[in-house]
Amino acid sequence: MxxxxxxxxxxxxxxxxxxxxxxxxxxxxxxxxxxxxxxxxxxxxxxxxxxxxxxxxxxxxxxxxxxxxxxxxxxxxxxxxxxxxxxxxxxxxxxxxxxxxxxxxxxxxxxxxxxxxxxxxxxxxxxxxxxxxxxxxxxxxxxxxxxxxxxxxxxxIDYIKEVSTKSAYSHTKSNFSYESWDYQEKDGLSKTIAAIDFGIKKNILHELVTVGFKVEVLPQDYDENTLIKDYKDKKIHAVFLSNGPGDPLILTNQVDKIKSLLAAKIPIFGICLGHQLLSIAHGYPTYKLKFGHHGANHPVKNELGLVEITSQNHNYNVPEEIEEVAFVTHRNLFDNTIEGLCYKEGNVFSVQHHPEASPGPKEASNIFAKFFAQVPLD
The missing domain is CATH 3.50.30.20 (Carbamoyl-phosphate synthase small subunit, N-terminal domain)
Structure with a gap:
C-alpha cells in the first residue's frame, strides 16, 4: 500500500x-x-x-x-x-x-x-x-x-435539490445483455410513467422499463399542474416517486405537490423516500430510526406470508397509525417496522425497501410488474 x-x-x-x-x-x-x-x-x-x-x-x-x-x-x-x-x-x-x-x-x-x-x-x-x-x-x-x-x-438540508436531475429526460433502456455488457433499448412500451427524481437509482429506471413502462424522468421542481393535465390527456398513465436522501419532514413543497397528485386520482408507486412522502401527504408524519436500515440482507415478510431478502437504505420510517388509511403489505422481520403499504383509496402503493437492488435473490422485484398491471391504459 x-x-x-x-x-x-x-x-x-x-x-x-x-x-x-x-x-x-x-x-x-x-x-x-x-x-x-x-x-x-x-x-x-x-x-x-x-x-x-x-x-x-x-x-x-x-x-x-x-x-x-x-x-x-x-x-x-x-x-x-x-x-x-x-x-x-x-x-x-x-x-x-x-x-x-x-x-x-x-x-x-x-x-x-x-x-x-x-x-x-x-x-x-x-x-x-x-x-x-x-x-x-x-x-x-x-x-x-x-x-x-x-x-x-x-x-x-434539502439534499434532493443537489441529487435530482436538472432537466427532464426519457428512459427506455432495459434487458441487460452480457454480449454488449449494457442495457438494451426496449420496444413496445405501452404505458408511460412520470418518475419524479429525488435521487433516483438507475436500476429503478431499468426495472420500470422491463415491465413495460416508458419512463419520463422529471426533476424535483416539476410542475404538478402540468403533470395532472398530462395525466388527464393520457400522455402519462402513472407517477413514480423515487428514493432520495435526507429527512422527508422538511420537504413540505414536495408533500404539497403529492397531495395534488393524490387529489387527481393518479396511480402512484413510491420507493423509500417516495414511500415516506406518501405517508406524510396522507397526514402521517415519519419518525427517525435509531441507526436506520442499511444493507443487502434484510428479511421482509410480504402480504402472502412469504419472506423476501431485501436491500435497504433508510433512516426514517412511517408510523403504525398509517393503518387507518392503508393496508400493510410488508414488514421488516428484524424490528417489525412497516416496509410496504397499499392505500385504501386510489391506486397507490409503496415500499420502504429497494426491490430493484437484487441483493442476490430477486423475488422483491415483482412489485414493478404488479404496479404495471394495476395501471389502466385508457
Whole structure:
C-alpha cells in the first residue's frame, strides 16, 4: 500500500480518532451510518440516498474488484465519504477501470481506512446515527468540534435539490445483455410513467422499463399542474416517486405537490423516500430510526406470508397509525417496522425497501410488474 496521509475524525458523541486517507482531501461534515452488505461497495457509494452521509462498511475488505462507470447507481455520487477497515489498492476484475481510491478522488469523496470499523458499528448501534466531521487539513479536536457544532445537521438540508436531475429526460433502456455488457433499448412500451427524481437509482429506471413502462424522468421542481393535465390527456398513465436522501419532514413543497397528485386520482408507486412522502401527504408524519436500515440482507415478510431478502437504505420510517388509511403489505422481520403499504383509496402503493437492488435473490422485484398491471391504459 502506498503511503497514505492522516485524516482526523470527530463524532458528535465526543469520539476523536485518527485514520488514513485514500480518497479526496479536505474537510467534510455529515452523518455516520453503517452498511452490512458483503458486496456492492460501488453501488452503495454511488447511491444518491447517501447524500450528506459517511458510510461505514461492516465488511472489512473493500476495493478488491476496483470500480467501473457502468456499476454506478447515479451519474454523480454524493455521499460525503466512506469508512473501511482495509482499502485495497491492488484490485482484480476484468471489468475494472480504476481503483476505489482514484474513483473517490474523481468524485470528491473522502476515503477513510486503517480504522476499527467493528468498533464504529458498535458505537452507532449504541448511540444511533451520529453527526461527524472528517478532515485531512484539521487535526485539532477542539477545532473539529467547533466546526461540527456550527454546521447544519443533515435533517436541516434539502439534499434532493443537489441529487435530482436538472432537466427532464426519457428512459427506455432495459434487458441487460452480457454480449454488449449494457442495457438494451426496449420496444413496445405501452404505458408511460412520470418518475419524479429525488435521487433516483438507475436500476429503478431499468426495472420500470422491463415491465413495460416508458419512463419520463422529471426533476424535483416539476410542475404538478402540468403533470395532472398530462395525466388527464393520457400522455402519462402513472407517477413514480423515487428514493432520495435526507429527512422527508422538511420537504413540505414536495408533500404539497403529492397531495395534488393524490387529489387527481393518479396511480402512484413510491420507493423509500417516495414511500415516506406518501405517508406524510396522507397526514402521517415519519419518525427517525435509531441507526436506520442499511444493507443487502434484510428479511421482509410480504402480504402472502412469504419472506423476501431485501436491500435497504433508510433512516426514517412511517408510523403504525398509517393503518387507518392503508393496508400493510410488508414488514421488516428484524424490528417489525412497516416496509410496504397499499392505500385504501386510489391506486397507490409503496415500499420502504429497494426491490430493484437484487441483493442476490430477486423475488422483491415483482412489485414493478404488479404496479404495471394495476395501471389502466385508457
Amino acid at each position: 502506498s503511503k497514505l496521509k492522516p485524516i482526523y475524525l470527530y463524532f458528535s458523541n465526543g469520539c476523536f480518532l485518527e485514520a488514513k486517507s485514500f480518497g479526496s482531501e479536505g474537510t467534510k461534515v455529515g452523518e455516520a451510518v453503517f452498511n452490512t452488505s458483503m458486496t456492492g461497495y460501488q453501488e452503495i457509494t454511488s447511491d444518491p440516498s447517501y447524500a450528506g452521509q459517511f458510510v461505514i462498511f461492516s465488511m472489512p475488505e473493500i476495493g478488491i474488484v476496483g470500480t467501473n462507470d457502468f456499476d454506478n447507481e447515479s451519474f454523480s455520487p454524493k455521499c460525503k465519504g466512506i469508512i473501511v477497515r482495509d482499502a485495497n489498492e491492488v484490485y482484480s476484475s476484468f471489468r475494472a477501470d480504476e481503483g476505489l481510491g482514484d474513483y473517490l478522488k474523481k468524485h470528491d469523496i473522502l476515503g477513510i481506512c486503517d480504522i476499527d470499523t467493528r468498533s464504529l458499528v458498535k458505537m452507532l448501534r449504541k448511540y444511533g446515527a451520529l453527526e461527524m466531521i472528517a478532515s485531512t487539513t484539521i487535526s485539532d479536536k477542539e477545532s473539529l468540534k467547533a466546526k461540527l457544532d456550527s454546521s447544519l445537521k443533515i435533517g436541516e
